[in-house]
Amino acid sequence: MMVDWNAVFDNFGIKKVTKTDKTKSAYLPNGKQRLAIEAAGILPADERPAPSFEVTVLFDPVTSIVSSSYYYSERSPDADRNPEPRMGHGIISSWLAQGDKVLIGNIGSQLFAAKLDFAPVSQVMASQEIIKCANREVIFDLAMAATGKPAKRSIERAEFVRNPYIVAAVLLRSDGQCEMPDCTRELFARDDDSPYLEVHHVVPLSEEGDDTFINAAALCPHCHREVHYGKNRYALRDRLRVHIDALEA
Ligand SMILES: [Zn+2]
Ligand SMILES: [Zn+2]
Incomplete structure (x- = not known):
């Protein structure tokens, strides 16, 4: 059973880290990832150095938080189109490697990143990991969002007959x-x-x-x-x- 990331994140996107991302130490998020970043309240910075923020890392046995920044790349003089925002700092300089499949998603104002190679296979395990890493506000939001009756599942179990x-x-x-x-x-x-x-x-x-x-x-x-x-x-x-x-x- 695969994890349904739609049921976990408000917004998320998945991208493979390219050679350019890594050599320039500037990760180019895809459209869905930008949506998640911006839904978490982070907008591309114009100023330099770009302000730093924290991204919560899920499922990684070693890393639990990475720093990042989100900024417009320098517009090259001949290009007329809008510059695309990049992510800098630790997320790309130290944490991600070329070829990693990285998920970037938000729940409310908390931004998460995960390497899919480390992701659990079940929804329940994914939720438990997220609960361990989510901030108070996000946990309350997730709980408040649940309404109505829980799904029922039938469990067959052997009981000991006690004397x-x-x-x-x-x-x-x-x-x-x-x-x-x-x-x-x-x-x-x-x-x-x-x-x-x-x-x-x-x-x-x-x-x-x-x-x-x-x-x-x-x-x-x-x-x-x-x-x-x-x-x-x-x-x-x-x-x-x-x-x-x-x-x-
Ligand atoms: Zn007992
Ligand atoms: Zn007692």
Whole structure:
């Protein structure tokens, strides 16, 4: 599946970097790229040196920002037509190489550039990369632009069938307290006034853990999320393991 760049950028164009672009250190953007640059609020400068601005580089493992300028080339005395604007500075002097297929696009006022050889193959991966690099304003704009109902996709998944007696026994063992050592968080109440705890598998079922009383622990929502997603999850898992083992000894 190819990335639909129309769904990503407000405007964009793609061009292969020519030998002239590179030898003159002046990249000649094509019409669609000029549209993107100008939609980001950058107009060709007459003054010298041309003012510098930043371009956000996407998908490049080494470079995340390049400087650029956008200026009218010197009009040659015999040419009567309008001079075509060029891009100077780091974007062409150091970042781009001859033969690179470069995409230049804008989302609102943020200007992006990407070498297509580095581009991801899926829309989701492209969007995730852009979210990492986009400025706050652009992210809010993208979110605000989304209206209505999200597309639905059906997912088939295998679920583990848990033993309800283990859940019940672990909740009884917990005596209404989170079983993570030293956790003192207050628990909110369920409709029946019992404290809200979640029963977690110390070694997850997805890692071949067992649905057994000694592999289960009652955790508050905070500890439960942290033991799954926190930076210290493996250390927490070990603490919980030691604690539950000691209870059962
Ligand atoms: Zn869990
Ligand atoms: Zn807790």
